Amino acid sequence: MKAGWRLFAGLSIFYAIVAVIYWLVGGEAVGITAVTLSSALAALIAFYFWFSTKRSGGILPEDNMAGEIADSAGELGFYSPHSWWPLPVALSACAAGLGLLIGWWLTLIAIGALLISIIGFVLEYEKPSALPTH
Amino acid sequence: MTTVAATPAKVTRPNIVAVGTIVWLSSELMFFAALFAMYFTTRAVQGPKVWLESTGMLNVKFAAINTTVLVLSSVTCQFGVFAAERFQARRSGPLWKFSKWGLREWFALTFLMGAFFIGGQVYEYANLVHEGLSLSSRAYGSVFYITTGFHGLHVTGGLIAFLMVMLRVFKAQKFGHSQATTAIVVSYYWHFVDIVWIALFSAIYLIK
Numbered sequence: 001m002k003a004g005w006r007l008f009a010g011l012s013i014f015y016a017i018v019a020v021i022y023w024l025v026g027g028e029a030v031g032i033t034a035v036t037l038s039s040a041l042a043a044l045i046a047f048y049f050w051f052s053t054k055r056s057g058g059i060l061p062e063d064n065m066a067g068e069i070a071d072s073a074g075e076l077g078f079y080s081p082h083s084w085w086p087l088p089v090a091l092s093a094c095a096a097g098l099g100l101l102i103g104w105w106l107t108l109i110a111i112g113a114l115l116i117s118i119i120g121f122v123l124e125y126e127k128p129s130a131l132p133t134h
Numbered sequence: 135m136t137t138v139a140a141t142p143a144k145v146t147r148p149n150i151v152a153v154g155t156i157v158w159l160s161s162e163l164m165f166f167a168a169l170f171a172m173y174f175t176t177r178a179v180q181g182p183k184v185w186l187e188s189t190g191m192l193n194v195k196f197a198a199i200n201t202t203v204l205v206l207s208s209v210t211c212q213f214g215v216f217a218a219e220r221f222q223a224r225r226s227g228p229l230w231k232f233s234k235w236g237l238r239e240w241f242a243l244t245f246l247m248g249a250f251f252i253g254g255q256v257y258e259y260a261n262l263v264h265e266g267l268s269l270s271s272r273a274y275g276s277v278f279y280i281t282t283g284f285h286g287l288h289v290t291g292g293l294i295a296f297l298m299v300m301l302r303v304f305k306a307q308k309f310g311h312s313q314a315t316t317a318i319v320v321s322y323y324w325h326f327v328d329i330v331w332i333a334l335f336s337a338i339y340l341i342k
Binding site: 028029030032033034037038040041044045048052055056060072074076077078115118119122123125126 | 147148149150151152153156159160163164166167170171174175177178294298301302305306307312316
């Protein structure tokens with residue numbers, strides 16, 4: 001990930017220089033803002049890469065030239081095996097958007113439905129049970 | 135498996151939820167970039183003279199207090215993350231001893247500060263509308279309400295996210311890595327929204 005943060009830090013510096021040049025040659029406001037914030041975008045990712053490289057405390061298996069597939073084996077995170085909750089979340093978000101065209105009453109109902117479905121989504125695997133949950 | 139000896143010792147892989155959050159926040163940054171571009175273009179087209187007529191209506195002192203509260207809420211949010219990294223969900227001492235606070239107390243405080251910010255913004259909007267600056271009254275009104283309004287919606291979304299974290303921690307059987315991850319990514323989002331506000335505040339209230 002060393003290459004990762006250097007790459008994005010370089011991009012960030014590049015955009016910053018381009019933004020200054022563009023300003024000096026009399027560029028318009030949209031371009032200056034967009035290029036400056038592109039620099040911030042690259043800086044954000046560079047900072048995150050740098051931060052996680054520092055935290056990982058070593059070379060990741062995919063960056064190791066002599067690495068094997070088996071080296072990166074292990075727990076990656078928790079993945080839901082099956083869930084219906086994304087469907088009500090998507091439907092109520094859709095209804096909320098549609099409500100802007102049809103009428104505010106639908107948006108208000110849909111925001112309520114959205115909150116309920118997000119709560120369901122977030123808490124799905126927090127049910128108390130005798131079995132180990134994860 | 136002959137290469138096992140050659141590989142370095144235990145490496146902590148970046149959390150996938152956190153990586154996804156950073157990618158999403160990068161796209162959010164470009165969303166706000168579009169809003170900033172809109173603001174500066176309208177300003178450039180209308181000229182500083184027209185702009186000054188409207189910016190004079192802003193209450194910079196009030197907005198500065200509001201901004202301070204939001205910035206401090208980022209600090210309290212980070213203390214909540216430190217508690218989450220210790221896997222401490224609730225306080226281990228009396229309420230006034232904030233050095234013993236857990237995730238729940240810090241996030242509740244952050245929530246109150248964020249709610250204060252939104253309340254302040256609603257009050258500010260009400261005053262401005264009363265003075266005749268509305269979304270459709272003139273170009274300045276449109277860009278002012280669209281930029282600060284979208285930011286306000288993001289803060290409101292963050293407040294809901296804090297409630298979700300607290301609800302999840304409350305329902306969880308034990309405070310583990312997945313609960314801590316939720317708290318950490320919500321803090322990433324909160325810091326992001328906070329930084330965007332600092333930029334918006336400097337553009338709208340300070341530079342004018």
